[in-house]
Amino acid sequence: MSPMQAVILAAGEGNRLRPLTRSRPKAMIPVANRPIIEYVIHSLLENGIRDIVVVVGYRKEYVIRYLNQLDVPIQVVVQERQLGTADALRSAESEIAGDFLLLPGDNYISPTSIARIKTERNAMLYTEHPSPSNFGVVVIKNGFVEKILEKPEDAPTFTVSTGVFSFTPDIFGYLRSNEIPDAIAGMLADGEKIRAIPAEDWQDAIYSWDLLKMNARMLRDLAPATSGTVSTTASLRGRVRIGKGTTIGENTVIQGPVVIGEDCEIGPNAVIMPQTSIASRVKIEPFTYLKDSLIMDDVTVGSHSRIVSAVFGQGCILGDHTTTYPKEAFFEVGGGVTKSEFGAVLGDGVRAAPFTTFKNCVAGNNVSIEEGRVVVGLIEDNTRVI
Numbered sequence: 308m309s310p311m312q313a314v315i316l317a318a319g320e321g322n323r324l325r326p327l328t329r330s331r332p333k334a335m336i337p338v339a340n341r342p343i344i345e346y347v348i349h350s351l352l353e354n355g356i357r358d359i360v361v362v363v364g365y366r367k368e369y370v371i372r373y374l375n376q377l378d379v380p381i382q383v384v385v386q387e388r389q390l391g392t393a394d395a396l397r398s399a400e401s402e403i404a405g406d407f408l409l410l411p412g413d414n415y416i417s418p419t420s421i422a423r424i425k426t427e428r429n430a431m432l433y434t435e436h437p438s439p440s441n442f443g444v445v446v447i448k449n450g451f452v453e454k455i456l457e458k459p460e461d462a463p464t465f466t467v468s469t470g471v472f473s474f475t476p477d478i479f480g481y482l483r484s485n486e487i488p489d490a491i492a493g494m495l496a497d498g499e500k501i502r503a504i505p506a507e508d509w510q511d512a513i514y515s516w517d518l519l520k521m522n523a524r525m526l527r528d529l530a531p532a533t534s535g536t537v538s539t540t541a542s543l544r545g546r547v548r549i550g551k552g553t554t555i556g557e558n559t560v561i562q563g564p565v566v567i568g569e570d571c572e573i574g575p576n577a578v579i580m581p582q583t584s585i586a587s588r589v590k591i592e593p594f595t596y597l598k599d600s601l602i603m604d605d606v607t608v609g610s611h612s613r614i615v616s617a618v619f620g621q622g623c624i625l626g627d628h629t630t631t632y633p634k635e636a637f638f639e640v641g642g643g644v645t646k647s648e649f650g651a652v653l654g655d656g657v658r659a660a661p662f663t664t665f666k667n668c669v670a671g672n673n674v675s676i677e678e679g680r681v682v683v684g685l686i687e688d689n690t691r692v693i
Contacts, residue, residue, distance in 0.1 A: 311358070311425055312403060313351050316395045316470075317344055317412030318364025318386040324515045326654030326671040326688060327620055332366045334412035335373065337603060338518060339525035339584045340566050342373060344412040346525070351408070352379060353418035354425055360402045361412065362386050362395045370412075391485030392470075400479050409487075411470040415521060417508035424473050429494070430502040432471040434509050438645075441513045442467035443488050445503065452501040455488045469509045514638075515669065516649040518618050522601045523582040526564035538575070550587065568604070592627065600631075600650075609661065616650040617665070620672065623653050626661035634667040638685065654688065 321333025328336070334344040344361070351359060357379055363370045364386040374381045382402055386395045396409060406428060410416060416432070424430050431452055433445050444462045446453040455468060472487070477499075481490040494501065510525075512518045529546045535553035537543065545563030549555065553567055556574030561567075565579050568587035573579065577591050580598035585591070589602055592610035600617045608614060609627030617631040631650030638645055651665035654672035659665075662679040670676075671688035680692050 311356050312405065312407040313356050313359045314396060314399050314403070314407055314409050315344065315347055315359065315361045315412040316392055316410070317370050318362050318367070318389055318395050319413065320365040320389065321413060323513055324518075326669070327515050327518075327618070327652070329672050329688070330366070330621075330655055331369050332364075332413070333512075335366070335369045336413075336512075336518065337584075337586060338415075338512075338522050338601070339529065340568050340586055341525070343415065343521075344370070344373070346415045347410055347412055348377070348379070348381075350416055350418040350421050351410075354421045356408065356421075356425065358382075360384055360399050362399050364389045364395070392487040393482045393490050394485040396487065397479070397482045403476055403479075406473065406475050409470075409472045409474055411511075413511075414470060415508070415510040415525065416469065416471055416506065419507040420469075420471070420509060423504050423507065424471065427473045427502055427504065428475055429499060430473040430504055431491075432469040432506040432509070433466055433503050434469055434506045435465045436467045437465065438513070442511075443470075444468075447503045450503060452491065452495065452503050454495065455491050457486070457488045469506050469511075471506070471509075514645065514647065515618060515652040516616075516647050518601055519582075519599060519616060519649060522584055523599070526566065526582055526584065529564045529566055531563070535569075535571075541574070545581070556593070586621075603655075614650070616648075618649075618652045620653055620655040620657065622655050623657040623659075625657070625659045626663065626678070628662045629659055630664045631668075632664060632666045636667040636684070638669070651682075 317334035321328040335342045360382045362384045384399045386398045444456045445466045481493040510521045531546045533549045534551040537555040538557040540557040541555045541559045543561045547563040548566045550569035552570040559574035559577045561579040565583045567585045571589045573591045576593045578596045582599040585602045586604040588605045590607040595612040597614045602619045603621045605622045607624045612629040616633040633650045635648040652669045656673045659676040660678035664681045666683045668682045670686040676692040
């Protein structure tokens, strides 16, 4: 019997996570300083599954460069046009020798969840979600899938598909359209049975602000480690991980779980509170407070700032006295309206002059903001706020 294979779909853009996916595929968004796809690969390796195929497409060079750095060899297949999940799987058919797992590369799935499905033939992992209409809603009867309703307006249940399946090669005979749910419907119509198995832990970020919840979840498993230089007057409490080359200034307080990457300058007199991830080459200037935030590479946050519930894309430069103010509001995304509460999501390269306040704001890539402005709602890429 050949070893179990796995196919990871990492070709999609993740439109609803714009502006963060303009320059990177969703699978490569860093959460707790690791790309989302890394958690998927880790969960497979924890289950002894090393024969892994990754289907790439949108911004494929980012994924390929990352995969080439891994210790485990990964087979890469290119989906030339992003037509759908079934089309992506079809592009990997020549690499499949037997039964295999199919997984999305832009969701977190726990090792325990994979252990529950890896020995099954034709099975699906499901879970409960408070917003089922964003997913494939699953109707289950006697432990088997009865049908999948793809993103229905009125979901009959809160049970959703995680997008993690165990298939035999027979699935390729059902890939007649471009979407996996259509293939599932074909199998069910032919009397094939698909076992429904509850996932132990699964996380997805539908919208950009959902990354904050995923970040907090990933930080729960953080392994503490301290490199770099930490001032003797700094205070580190809880699970804190600090990368090499990073300097923690005097009188800085860090309350874990917090992860800080390499070559950062933090403080002095800064406060970093729980559920915060700070990537590499980030500068947090004195007397600045961060909490429940995800900061990507090469960001500068000026002094005397207060950053709460924020996602900052790569290369943002924010002046002193910047504030993110969490506020509940309605957003129109992907043709629908959703209610959310967060401080700010900033795309790559945002520039904000001192005394900028963000209130429940999504600012696109390369937005520039003049001094003292209060920024609310959705700001398109390359906008200048005066």
